[in-house]
Amino acid sequence: MRHLVPIAAIASCLMIGGANAEDGARAYFLLPAGTNDFELTATYVYTQLNGTIVDSATLTPSYRHTFDLMGDSATLLIGLPVGALSGTIHTPFLDFPASTDPAQGDFFIGGTLGLIGAPALSPMEYAQYQAGLQVSVSTRLFLPTGDYDSSRPLSLGGNRWSLQTNLPISYVLGGSLVNPQLTTLEIMPSVQIFGDNPDSPGSHAVTSQAPLYGLEGHVTHNFNPMIWVSADAYGLLGGETTVGGVAQGDSQQSVSVGGTLGLTFSPSFAVRMSYDQKVYSKAPGSAGSTAMATAAFLF
Numbered sequence: 001m002r003h004l005v006p007i008a009a010i011a012s013c014l015m016i017g018g019a020n021a022e023d024g025a026r027a028y029f030l031l032p033a034g035t036n037d038f039e040l041t042a043t044y045v046y047t048q049l050n051g052t053i054v055d056s057a058t059l060t061p062s063y064r065h066t067f068d069l070m071g072d073s074a075t076l077l078i079g080l081p082v083g084a085l086s087g088t089i090h091t092p093f094l095d096f097p098a099s100t101d102p103a104q105g106d107f108f109i110g111g112t113l114g115l116i117g118a119p120a121l122s123p124m125e126y127a128q129y130q131a132g133l134q135v136s137v138s139t140r141l142f143l144p145t146g147d148y149d150s151s152r153p154l155s156l157g158g159n160r161w162s163l164q165t166n167l168p169i170s171y172v173l174g175g176s177l178v179n180p181q182l183t184t185l186e187i188m189p190s191v192q193i194f195g196d197n198p199d200s201p202g203s204h205a206v207t208s209q210a211p212l213y214g215l216e217g218h219v220t221h222n223f224n225p226m227i228w229v230s231a232d233a234y235g236l237l238g239g240e241t242t243v244g245g246v247a248q249g250d251s252q253q254s255v256s257v258g259g260t261l262g263l264t265f266s267p268s269f270a271v272r273m274s275y276d277q278k279v280y281s282k283a284p285g286s287a288g289s290t291a292m293a294t295a296a297f298l299f
Helices: 002-014 123-128
Strands: 036-049 052-069 072-079 082-090 095-099 108-116 133-142 162-166 169-173 183-194 207-209 212-222 227-238 241-243 252-266 269-281 287-298
Touching: 212 252, 227 269, 252 287
Parallel strands: none
Antiparallel strands: 036 052, 036 287, 052 072, 052 082, 072 108, 082 095, 108 133, 133 162, 133 169, 162 183, 169 183, 183 212, 207 241, 212 227, 227 252, 252 269, 269 287
16 A cells, blocks of 8 residues: 555645635735625646646635624635546556546635724724725635545545635835825735644545645736736745654755736726746746636625
8 A cells, every 4th residue: 555655645735725725916915804705716727746637617705794893804715615536646667547527625614804904994083084004914724625635636625624824915016005106015925724634535544744835925006097017926845744653754845937917897896816826946847837717706
């Protein structure tokens, strides 16, 4: 059975893509208190790791409510991805195809709290607010509710919990948040911790994972009230897996770059499309890209 252990390690690394999904540019843009935001996000992720190639396609409906918490802006977030995986699994003995049927992923719940420069604002106050430095804290808990089967090398669910904490920091150039020439500088450090998977694919051993550290950076600019763009960069560090007590030596160290196009069709409907490509990884033969499109409905 020892030749199946690499499958468990590969599957554990690939599941990071679902749990540590990129938030993207202006993901934590300040909104008036009382705003409800329903989003539908389509995500395609290509991952190549140690000879294994996996394509992930998911559709994630999510709901976010912004409210006043003792004078600061706060949000509550829930979401549930659905999708499928397919690809080719590489082992020392053979390569074989693998795929999943469409299924649900892991349910997540989270929230954000403004710390600096992110007060709870009425719609009238929001239009007049002179923004500058904004700092918030955000958490997201992923629960092991998704489709999982240890007899398969790939599953959309992770069979473990994880907790991601972010510190979104932005600086607004242009004063008002409704300025048609608005520019923002954004940076977001993050850390994600993982529970154990007690029934790993192929080996049925316990898989553990070290914390995974991330850093996002975005420079965004409005060309007019309808169109804005962003230059994006993402970094990951850590996340080594241990299968059955044996460290796999698969700690991540990677950098991706890309861009985002945002289209605001009305005060209640907007679309955001982004793409990024991995440009550096310490793992030989590692490659990856992410394409994402989000439709947001505000009410």
